Amino acid sequence: GAGVSQTPSNKVTEKGKYVELRCDPISGHTALYWYRQSLGQGPEFLIYFQGTGAADDSGLPNDRFFAVRPEGSVSTLKIQRTERGDSAVYLCASSFRDSNTDTQYFGPGTRLTVL
């Protein structure tokens, strides 16, 4: 079956612009996670959804970052007033449940470059 898909695969923007990154989870997965991976580092947690609600957004770095999952499936990560330090690969993952032992399946990521 189809895995987690993310669009676009690459996004280049200018400092101060607004961007949206999309994640399509595996069908039937109720839990959805966003992580950010800087070059040479491990992924860092941003936000987690169970269904439509954000259950834990403790990893969002500041209020320029926001994410939604209005129908409990597709999620969009939104970044306002982008800064050069936001450049990274943004990874989305989904799992069947929100149990911590359920496997998280990752998408290929969106590489964001802020010039």
Next chain:
Amino acid sequence: QQQVKQSPQSLIVQKGGISIINCAYENTAFDYFPWYQQFPGKGPALLIAIRPDVSEKKEGRFTISFNKSAKQFSLHIMDSQPGDSATYFCAASSGGTSYGKLTFGQGTILTVHP
């Protein structure tokens, strides 16, 4: 605060050799320890995982060793193959209110020479 420390940063082994990657954690609430494998341009993929109620788990050529008292765990890759060349991440999570939020190590770039 870095909660999961991984070493070495890079590792070179010959085909057929054993690759060993180590991780140490600080948060005693962690109760699930997966290892992920990541190829360039791809997202991480689960390789093998362990719960702290066992000291070792083996799946094919991959083994996790877990030392709860030392708060350390390691990945052993037996008979390493060139196709194993990738970046490996250890991770940890806890149940309760943290659900599946994963805390990752910094990663180890493994190169297996033919």
